Amino acid sequence: MRKQSIYQILFLAATISLSSCEKVIDVKLDSSANQVVIEGNITDQQGPQTIKISQSVPYTDSNVYPAVTGAVVTVTDDAGGSWLFSEAQPGNYSLASFRGVPGRTYTLHVNANNVTYTAMSTMPKSVALDSLSVDVISFGGNENKQVQVHFKDPGNQINQYLYFMKINGVQAKSIFVENDRFTNGNDISSVLFYFSENDDEDLKSGDQVEVEMQSIDKSIFTYWFTLSQQTQNGPGGGVTPGNPPSNINNNALGYFSAHTTERKTLTIE
Amino acid sequence: MIQKTYIFLIFIFCLISPIFAQQRFTVSGTIRDAETGETLIGATVRIQGNSQSPSTSSNAYGFYSLSGNSGEYMVRVTYTGYQTFSQKIVLNSSLKLNIELKTNKAVLDEVVISSRSRKDENVRSPQMGLDKLDMKALDNVPVLFGEKDILKTIQLLPGVKSGGEGNTGFFVRGGAADQNLILLDEATVYNSSHLLSFFSTFNSDAIKDVSLYKGGMPAQYGGRLSSVLDVKMQDGNNKEFGVQGGIGLIASRLKLEGPIVKDKGSFMISARRTYIDVLLKASKDSALNTTTLNFYDINAKANYKFNDRNTVYLSGYFGKDNIGIRDLFANDWGNTTATVRLNHVFNNRLFSNTSFIYNKYNYTIELLDEDNNARVSSLIRDYNFKEDLQYFSNKHIIRFGMQATHHRIAPSDISTSGNSSFNPSSVENRYGLELAAYVSDEWKVSDHFNLLYGVRLSSFSLLGPGTINTYAANGDIESSTTYKKGDFVKTFIYLEPRFSASYSINEENSFKASYNRNTQNIHILTNANTSSPTDQYVMSSNNISPELADQVAAGYFKNSSDNSFEFSAEVYYKWLQNQIDYKDGAELTANANVESELVYGKGRAYGLELYAKKTKGKLTGWISYTLAKTERRFDEINKGNYFPAKQDRTHDLSLVGMYDLSSRWSLSANYIYSTGNAVTFPSGKYNVGGLTTYYYTERNANRMPFTSRLDISATLKGKETKKFSSSWNFGVYNALNRKNPYAIQFRDKENDPTRTEAVQVSLFGIIPSVTWNFKF
Structure with a gap:
């Protein structure tokens, strides 16, 4: 995974130096009917826990996604618990007094416009995020600063991690996902490679970076890993894109993830 | 199983060979360039006699063999870019004739872009789907960075599609890139590309002959679905x-x-x-x-x-x-x-x-x-x-x-x-x-x-x-x-x-x-x-x-x-x-x-x-x-x-x-x-x-x-x-x-x-x- 991002960088470097160029073009695209999108997250932190239900829109529309209102949303667990979520804002179903427990399997039940959707996710054990640091990489004509996360991977289980990074409060548009297939039981120092479209938006001194590290289950890893591969355009244009495999049934887009979460912040020096 | 089949084939062959060989004499040898001694692949050899004039072409090692009834024959060897060779022979016993062809300077100066042995070979030969890349065209066809490359030149042939701009990967008749058998002096080349596929592994200075089979694959080739290079x-x-x-x-x-x-x-x-x-x-x-x-x-x-x-x-x-x-x-x-x-x-x-x-x-x-x-x-x-x-x-x-x-x-x-x-x-x-x-x-x-x-x-x-x-x-x-x-x-x-x-x-x-x-x-x-x-x-x-x-x-x-x-x-x-x-x-x-x-x-x-x-x-x-x-x-x-x-x-x-x-x-x-x-x-x-x-x-x-x-x-x-x-x-x-x-x-x-x-x-x-x- 990390190897692929390095390939991407190298290939970009090679092609840029060989006078590659970009231009915005008009493409003729089919429009599909709106699809139901469910984004459900249950964390080990005190609520509110939120299940968002919206719709996809045609590619040519603006990025405003209609809320699906009036749905009945419940979450159950394998210990007999059952919780009803209420619609706090249109399409946002939440429950304040709820906190997930690692090791439990949660089931999401959604009934929206007379269609029932279900999904299951098991919350992995929590892994502590120890610290963040800055890794300086000499590349592309300047000293490039990247954020590195440090933690200890538990050796007695298979772990998957998903990271979200905010730079000065704005979410970085990159997917950072990895598992411990090659690193089980070790001290991990993963670099969250981030290259903005504009050089001036790369990380610089004084930037406030917040990293959220999630321990996710296998199906959620596959979901994000598939998405991350599609965004990498290696030699020949990369992987043929498709919809990532969702753990929700009845053709809903999105995912339902029970995960633990850790946050740390860092000011770039 | 395989071994048995092989022995069987040899057995069959031993049976049939005397039938073909009755009362006939053979002329055989190797055809080479007179200046360099390089063996010539696919030169046409014909022996013209009174009743018959059989012809053949030299194989991948320049070897040829022809047979006819006893009598007088005129041996004629033709090869694009070379002077025609003629010699009278008498076939009353099998004989060995190694032939050296002189390059035709006059012909070389005018561009001739056919590497085919016989000028009408593409009409005559039963082989289909075969493209022989001629090295002369290779020298002249313009390519990226001027680095001549056989894999880029074959992409200009029908039925061969480029793997992408400036790319040496190729697809033949709908096959995938890994379905091409690429042989260099009979050894399989698994990855034929250099530098993120912008160049191929073939240095054209060292190459003598390039044949691409897109279909009608002869039985001596196997192991890949779509082509043999x-x-x-x-x-x-x-x-x-x-x-x-x-x-x-x-x-x-x-x-x-x-x-x-x-x-x-x-x-x-x-x-x-x-x-x-x-x-x-x-x-x-x-x-x-x-x-x-x-x-x-x-x-x-x-x-x-x-x-x-x-x-x-x-x-x-x-x-x-x-x-x-x-x-x-x-x-x-x-x-x-x-x-x-x-x-x-x-x-x-x-x-x-x-x-x-x-x-x-x-x-x-x-x-x-x-x-x-x-x-x-x-x-x-x-x-x-x-x-x-x-x-x-x-x-x-x-x-x-x-x-x-x-x-x-x-x-x-x-x-x-x-x-x-x-x-x-x-x-x-x-x-x-x-x-x-x-x-x-x-x-x-x-x-x-x-x-x-x-x-x-x-x-x-x-x-x-x-x-x-x-x-x-x-x-x-x-x-x-x-x-x-x-x-x-x-x-x-x-x-x-x-x-x-x-x-x-x-x-x-x-x-x-x-x-x-x-x-x-x-x-x-x-x-x-x-x-x-x-x-x-x-x-x-x-x-x-x-x-x-x-x-x-x-x-x-x-x-x-x-x-x-x-x-x-x-x-x-x-x-x-x-x-x-x-x-x-x-x-x-x-x-x-x-x-x-x-x-x-x-x-x-x-x-x-x-x-x-x-x-x-x-x-x-x-x-x-x-x-x-x-x-x-x-x-x-x-x-x-x-x-x-x-x-x-x-x-x-x-x-x-x-x-x-x-x-x-x-x-x-x-x-x-x-x-x-x-x-x-x-x-x-x-x-x-x-x-x-x-x-x-x-x-x-x-x-x-x-x-x-x-x-x-x-x-x-x-x-x-x-x-x-x-x-x-x-x-x-x-x-x-x-x-x-x-x-x-x-x-x-x-x-x-x-x-x-x-x-x-x-x-x-x-x-x-x-x-x-x-x-x-």
Whole structure:
């Protein structure tokens, strides 16, 4: 995974130096009917826990996604618990007094416009995020600063991690996902490679970076890993894109993830 | 089983050979260039007698054999670019006649772009779907950075599609890039690309002959579904020493050749190296001077003729690419091949070639970050034995033989040092044995009707040692068995019929038809469009069935104006079985259970290929056009419906023209047009995790914009002396500076994040180049 991002960088470097160029073009695209999108997250932190239900829109529309209102949303667990979520804002179903427990399997039940959707996710054990640091990489004509996360991977289980990074409060548009297939039981120092479209938006001194590290289950890893591969355009244009495999049934887009979460912040020096 | 079949074939052959041999005498020998002693492949030999005048062409080692009733004959040998050889012989006993042909200086000066032995061979021969690349065209066709390249030039032929702009990957008649069998002096070249596929592993200075079989595959070839690219290296001059070289924009080349023992043996060694990184190192920019980007390759060959019956050839190739960034990342990869061949002439009708071949492809990746250091290495290695026999009789050339290949794949070994976050690990090696026996007959049934038919019996066995898992459809391990060294885990046996026929209406017009079946047991898993240095190889196994292809083709061939115009039209249909794709989110790298990530389906490809060529005169060149469709079907993909394969392109047009302006200047140009690749564009979008995410409905239902490009070049010959000749080549790639699409990406608009936009990435604009070539 990390190897692929390095390939991407190298290939970009090679092609840029060989006078590659970009231009915005008009493409003729089919429009599909709106699809139901469910984004459900249950964390080990005190609520509110939120299940968002919206719709996809045609590619040519603006990025405003209609809320699906009036749905009945419940979450159950394998210990007999059952919780009803209420619609706090249109399409946002939440429950304040709820906190997930690692090791439990949660089931999401959604009934929206007379269609029932279900999904299951098991919350992995929590892994502590120890610290963040800055890794300086000499590349592309300047000293490039990247954020590195440090933690200890538990050796007695298979772990998957998903990271979200905010730079000065704005979410970085990159997917950072990895598992411990090659690193089980070790001290991990993963670099969250981030290259903005504009050089001036790369990380610089004084930037406030917040990293959220999630321990996710296998199906959620596959979901994000598939998405991350599609965004990498290696030699020949990369992987043929498709919809990532969702753990929700009845053709809903999105995912339902029970995960633990850790946050740390860092000011770039 | 195989061994029995082989013995049986020899037995049959022993039975039939006396029948052909009754009361006839044979003339046989080797045909060579008089100046260099290079053997000439495919020269036409005819003996004209009173009642009969049989003809043949010399084989891959220059050997020919003809027989006739006793009497007087005139031997005539013709070969493009050489003076015709004539000599009277009396056949009252079998005789040996080695022939040396003199180059025709007058002919060489006017460009003749046909490497065909007989001028009307394309009409006469029963072989279909064969393109011989002529080295003269190779020298003239303009290419990216002026680095002439056989793999880029064959992409200008009908039925051959480029793997992408400036890319040496290629697709033949709807096949995937890993379905081409690429042979260099009979050794398999697994990865034929340098530098992210912008250059091929073939240094054209060292190449003597290039043949591409797109269909009607002769029975001596096997192991890949869609094509055979048979590349033969030069033997080296056995008369005198020579030096040849070139200095180009990207790389420089140097070749040495000469006799080991005059007229008995020669050697050739040719090397090439890029120097982009030398320029980068000189840069003051620290980012650039810490970047590594180079490749080199060496071709070497030697031969020695013990006597008229026995010749030994040694050839080898070694190539390597290095890319990397200091303290961050390093990647190297390369092929190694070595071939030892023994030619033995049993008698004047039976020619044998025995080959021992070693080939290897390996790569290593090093992550150099102290916290995350790792060294990943992977290789595929073959030991190969081939025995090929050709028996020449009056109306038949019978070819039979066998082949045994032992494969080893070491998928991945990871080592680390110090405090790396990575664990050392290793994925079990896999071993395989491929055996094949074949027999084929090229039969001149009548003056109008020729047949080339045969059969190849092939087997593949996955061998122990190893722990072999069987996977359920969902990827779970169903069962696991441990095998010892030498155990047969799984064996597949296939019979592959091969058949082509030609019917010539007259000397200028013929119809041809062919059918062939091919199997493939070495598969590449790749999620990129073309080959990448870190592609994973897998063998057929208890989970992966051999890939199968059946192809039928038919064509019309016409020559006119004393064979200076050649025209052909071919149609083909191909059925593919057991094609491989992978599941969503498949982790292909260093995965011991990689076979659990795969899905299997089928494919179909069909098309029409038109080819018109002008081979003589001041203006020479060709036009090729392909109309084609290529589809795949997998239960798990696209709701189980057929979808266009990524190499599906409806139209492909190439125009190549070369013009002799004067005795010193020649001009050339090529123009290509092709439909855009089949791609998957989003039809909707949604938001998850704060990111705009795209919704896809059908696989590969959209098209990239079309590609069109004009390249031009001019060659200026320097003053030629007896000792020294040189030339300058000036080229302009993409002379119209068209921004051809390489990839299309979708993203949020920069200045309006509420909208999305499509961005086309183009690689090469207008690129001039200059190369200086010399020879002394």
